[in-house]
Amino acid sequence: EKGGYAHFMLKEIHEQPQALRDTLRGRLSPDGRRVTLPEVGLTPEEVRRLRKVALVACGTASHAGLVGRYLIERLAGIPVEWDVASEYRYRDPMLGPDSLFVAISQSGETADTLAALREARAKGAKVLAIVNVVGSSIAREADWALHTWAGPEIAVASTKAYTTQLVAVTLLAVWLGQAAGRLDEDGAARILAALRDLPAQAEQVLAQEAEVQRVASDLARHDDVFFIGRGLDYAVALEGQLKLKEISYIHAEAYPAGELKHGTLALITKGVPVVALSTQPALAPKTLSNIQEVRARGAAVIAVALEGDEQVPRHADTVFTIPRTDPLVAPALAVIPLQLLAYYAAVLRGHDVDRPRNLAKSVTVE
Numbered sequence: 001e002k003g004g005y006a007h008f009m010l011k012e013i014h015e016q017p018q019a020l021r022d023t024l025r026g027r028l029s030p031d032g033r034r035v036t037l038p039e040v041g042l043t044p045e046e047v048r049r050l051r052k053v054a055l056v057a058c059g060t061a062s063h064a065g066l067v068g069r070y071l072i073e074r075l076a077g078i079p080v081e082w083d084v085a086s087e088y089r090y091r092d093p094m095l096g097p098d099s100l101f102v103a104i105s106q107s108g109e110t111a112d113t114l115a116a117l118r119e120a121r122a123k124g125a126k127v128l129a130i131v132n133v134v135g136s137s138i139a140r141e142a143d144w145a146l147h148t149w150a151g152p153e154i155a156v157a158s159t160k161a162y163t164t165q166l167v168a169v170t171l172l173a174v175w176l177g178q179a180a181g182r183l184d185e186d187g188a189a190r191i192l193a194a195l196r197d198l199p200a201q202a203e204q205v206l207a208q209e210a211e212v213q214r215v216a217s218d219l220a221r222h223d224d225v226f227f228i229g230r231g232l233d234y235a236v237a238l239e240g241q242l243k244l245k246e247i248s249y250i251h252a253e254a255y256p257a258g259e260l261k262h263g264t265l266a267l268i269t270k271g272v273p274v275v276a277l278s279t280q281p282a283l284a285p286k287t288l289s290n291i292q293e294v295r296a297r298g299a300a301v302i303a304v305a306l307e308g309d310e311q312v313p314r315h316a317d318t319v320f321t322i323p324r325t326d327p328l329v330a331p332a333l334a335v336i337p338l339q340l341l342a343y344y345a346a347v348l349r350g351h352d353v354d355r356p357r358n359l360a361k362s363v364t365v366e
């Protein structure tokens, strides 16, 4: 049942190229210039009237939501609020008929996400679910369900559900951008071409597995690890640190790279591992100076950078590379080495990777 893999998590990491293909299938027009999402029932007129989009989810799905925030604001020009579902209701969110509420959930059964969705409905918002499990509560209670086609995810640590959620939010952002008249077909075509290449590029990243395993054996000896990045790289840093914490039990924290010097830099001392993401060319010079900052304090820098980047390798102890792509699509590639890093660190520490302590696959209590 694990298809020859030692754990479901490793199997699911390797299923990502196929899961990404399945989630894209039928959603790009044959000429690659438009997204077709018949399951989303908003008319172009309704999209143009939207005053906000709310992205709400828990855990890994919330990290996909954070990527969605950047993309929807950038491509569709609609203000986006982003919240974890367990906090959302406590601030009495302002929602109405001009709001699109988007719940993101692998299982479709997460209690907090479902409760937030019900509140959004009660306030008259339009409700879309990005969900993996067909027929789940969240899929049924939403106005529309945009499915990720990751297939069954068994390991508690979410991997292929996350990368397919990234594809789904990207498709949604392009679709909203086109419906709102903010994104022209050339602009859409560039992003859609990157999505098309994504499954094969994910395979290329997976090919670095042996190298990641070697780095993990070193990482597994540490008790504190920091993850830094800016923009979309920060969103990926959040996912990387969660993955590491939940299965290896290594304390990990993610920071926006520019926030370090507002306090956390005090914790960076000789030998502390810092995982630094730099996949966004527009932000690379600033991230590089943050890498130099932690390096100067003796940090062991594990970087994730674009192929051909000449700067980052000069300042990092190890570099995992991802193929060049549209910056908006990079998160789905950048996360892969971090998933493998967490996996191998957990295996080396002797943990039950697929069933980490205290955690359930689907959290059905608030």
Ligand code: M6R
Binding pocket: 058, 059, 060, 061, 104, 105, 106, 107, 108, 109, 110, 113, 156, 157, 158, 159, 242, 243, 246, 361, 362, 363
């Ligand atoms: O089923 P959901 O996507 O709603 O689950 C949300 C979180 O519980 C889930 O992503 C959790 O954070 C994972 N264990 C992370 O790997």
